[in-house]
Amino acid sequence: MSQSTIRKRSKRNDNTANNTNAPTAEQQQQQPKQQFGGISIWSRLIHRFIMLCMVWGGMYLFYFKQADHDQNRLMASVSDNIVDVPLIQELPCSDHYVQERTEFPKCAPIRCGRFVGDSIVDEHETMELRLLAETVFGISQPSGGVAIFDLASGALSNGTKFVNLWHLVKKRKNNLISKKSLDTFHIVKNKVIHNLAIQFGISPDQIHLTKPVFFTRITDAPAATLNDQYWHPHVDKVTYGTFVYTSLLYLSTYGNEFKGGRFFFLDNKRNVTIEPKFGRISAFTSSSENQHMVEQVDSGARFALTIPFTCDKSQAVNIPTID
Ligand SMILES: O=C(O)CCC(=O)C(=O)O
Ligand SMILES: [Fe+2]
CATH class of the missing domain: 1.10.287 (Helix Hairpins)
Structure with missing residues (x-):
């Protein structure tokens, strides 16, 4: 007044x-x-x-x-701590699974969607796998911003090509990979299978590891090969062929160890964001209901492990063993 x-x-x-x-x-x-x-x-x-x-x-x-709210939704931020029960988003399944359901009724998803959990894998397991990634990428000199190591085939980025790390390990030319880290990988894989079975209503003994099972280290170095262009929207089932379930274990934390590099599900009306966090599992059905992309990394190093699964036993892979 x-x-x-x-x-x-x-x-x-x-x-x-x-x-x-x-x-x-x-x-x-x-x-x-x-x-x-x-x-x-x-x-x-x-x-x-x-x-x-x-x-x-x-x-x-x-x-x-x-x-x-309609355009973007932050499903899992770094400050969230999703313990005990994973955070779940259920989605209608795409038509891709119709045939798979008849062929692999105990493996093809009954429900589709995605989930995130921060206590599925523990800190020691995550640290063991992070150290494995750091050790292996320590000898890798990728030409661009992405270093890849496929645990199944042994392919490790080297320049614009790959070397086979398993050949070197088997010839005892290095001891970069220990039995302990491989055992840890199998423990983690089994924990993921257990959670996939619960969330998607399938039998844990009917899903199989498929290739590539790969570690990535992404930096802000400019892309030199097509593999370096990780930021394109894609559907894993289309990109990799055999994936029915994709799981990701994050080995580093967004905002803390790197900037950029967030993961976006590209839904019809909005993006759903997952901020990578050390020890966080994000898992989803691999078809078009879960189109996604990774934001470009602006600085730092982003470490992650992709563990994919298939229903088709003929597409299964074994991870080599070390005694
Ligand atoms: O590293 C990630 O967060 C996802 C990577 C990815 O989408 C892929 O390799 O297909
Ligand atoms: Fe992907």
Whole structure:
């Protein structure tokens, strides 16, 4: 309320204080005509205008929040700690599974979707696999921003090509991979299978590891090969052929060890974001209901392990053993 209004009001109060009796008809006629209940018409107009602005502002904010909510949803942020029960998003399955359901009824998904869990794999297991990745990538000199090591085939990025690490290990030319880290991998894989079976209503003994089972280290170095262009939207079943379930174990933390590099599910009306976090499992059915992409890494090094599964035993792979 303006100061002049306050002044006017106190003046009026003074007048009434002096007059103990009700105002005479003459006095009433002298009252300013533009006052209602003691507030000038201007004050009322300003008051109404402010109220209107507040209502419009509120509606505008609500609309924007709603629009943002429709376009993007942060499913799992780094500050979230998803323990005990995984966070699940169920989705209608794509038609891809129709044939798989008849061929592999205990493996093809009955329900589709995705889940995220931060306590499926423990800290020691994650650390063991992170160390494996760091050791292996220590001898890899990729030409671009992506270093890949496929645990199944042994292929390790080297320049614009690959070397076979298993050949080197078997020839005892190095001891980069220990039995302990491979045992840890199998423990992690079995934990993931257990969770996939629960979430997607399948039999744990009917899904099989398929290739490639790969570690990645992504930096901001410019792309030199097609493999380096990891940021394109894709559907894993189309890209890799045999995937029915994709699981990812993050071995480093977004915002802490690297910038950029978030994972986005590209749903019809919105993106659903997973922020990679050390020890976090993100798993999903691999068909078009889960189209996704990885944001470009701006700085630091992003480590992850992809563990994919198939229903088709003929597409299964074994990880070599070490004694
Ligand atoms: O590393 C990730 O978060 C996902 C990688 C991915 O989508 C892929 O390799 O197909
Ligand atoms: Fe993918």
